[in-house]
Amino acid sequence: MGWFILLRWxxxxxxxxxxxxxxxxxxxxxxxxxxxxxxxxSLFLLNCAYTLAARRLHKRSEPGKKRHLRAVGxxxxxxxxxxxxxxxxxx
Numbered sequence: 001m002g003w004f005i006l007l008r009w010x011x012x013x014x015x016x017x018x019x020x021x022x023x024x025x026x027x028x029x030x031x032x033x034x035x036x037x038x039x040x041x042s043l044f045l046l047n048c049a050y051t052l053a054a055r056r057l058h059k060r061s062e063p064g065k066k067r068h069l070r071a072v073g074x075x076x077x078x079x080x081x082x083x084x085x086x087x088x089x090x091x
Contacts, residue, residue, distance in 0.1 A: 001050075001054045001057075001072065001075060001076065001079075002054065004050070004076070004079050005047060005050055005051055005054060008043065008046075008047045008050070008083070009047060011043070012040050012043050012044050012047065015036065015037075015039075015040040015090070016037065019033045019036050019037060019040075036090060039086055039089055043083075043086050046082060046086075054075070057071055057072065057075060
């Protein structure tokens with residue numbers, strides 16, 4: 001779970017950087033930066049929630065138990081689905 005969260009922080013930084021480069025250096029006036037940055041902000045808030053949820057999941061569960069593995073699977077699937085939704089919106 002930590003790997004997903006770390007990669008998401010990098011993705012947020014890359015989105016903000018790409019918007020800045022597109023607007024400032026490349027002069028892409030038609031770029032809908034406000035909408036893309038709003039999606040990056042949503043991803044930021046989701047990642048904050050994921051970080052807190054991962055910490056809580058780690059504290060409350062016993063690794064190797066069936067219940068723990070099921071919770072981790074659901075947590076990972078939720079992250080993947082929401083990431084794909086935001087990526088689709090950005091595209």
